[in-house]
Amino acid sequence: MITGNCLCGDVRYEIEGRISSIWLCHCSKCRRATGSAFHASAVCDGDRFRFCSGEDGIREYEDTPGYVAAFCERCGSPVPRQLRGTEFVFLHVGQLDGDPERSVDHHIFTGSKAPWFEICDGKPQFDEHKPRPE
Ligand SMILES: [Zn+2]
Ligand SMILES: [Zn+2]
Structure with missing residues (x-):
């Protein structure tokens, strides 16, 4: 079981099994x-995600x-949310406890990255979204 919570601890949640790669x-x-x-992102299946507390205190802001x-x-603090039109929950990996046993x-x-930040991990980089496999 993977657990996570916001900074104040009001919003707590748990994920059964693994999360996606990061x-x-x-x-x-x-x-x-x-x-x-x-932003360090990952997803998990919605049916394996559960809020334990604080769901009433979640607010949403829609930009575009x-x-x-x-x-x-x-x-x-940002908190997980269901991705509209999908079965996935979007996760904020920095908020998870312990080791989710996934890497970037x-x-x-x-x-459009920040000019002051250099990426040096050798992992693949995409200008925009990662292209979907054909
Ligand atoms: Zn909080
Ligand atoms: Zn983004």
């Missing part, structure tokens, strides 16, 4: 939403249609 998104929206160089940020109303697979939106 990708780092360098787009300007993720940089603004996190205040950092990138499709970019939705869910956050804890008390501490402002690739970088996306490196075409």
Whole structure:
């Protein structure tokens, strides 16, 4: 079981089994939403994800249609949310406890990354989204 929570601990959740591999998104929206160089992202199946507490205190902000940020109303931390039209829950990997036994697979939106951050891990980089396999 993988567990995670927001900064204040009001929003707690658990994931049964594994999460997807991790990708780092360098787009300007993720940089603004996190205040950092990138967002560490992963997903899990919705039927293996469960909020344990704090779900009532989750607020959503929609930027452009499709970019939705869910956050804890008390501490402002981003929190997981169901991806519209899919069975997946979008995760904030930095918020998980312990070792999720996954590592970074690739970088996306490196075409708009912060100029002050250098990517040196040798993982694949994509200017925008990772192209879907043919
Ligand atoms: Zn919180
Ligand atoms: Zn992004």
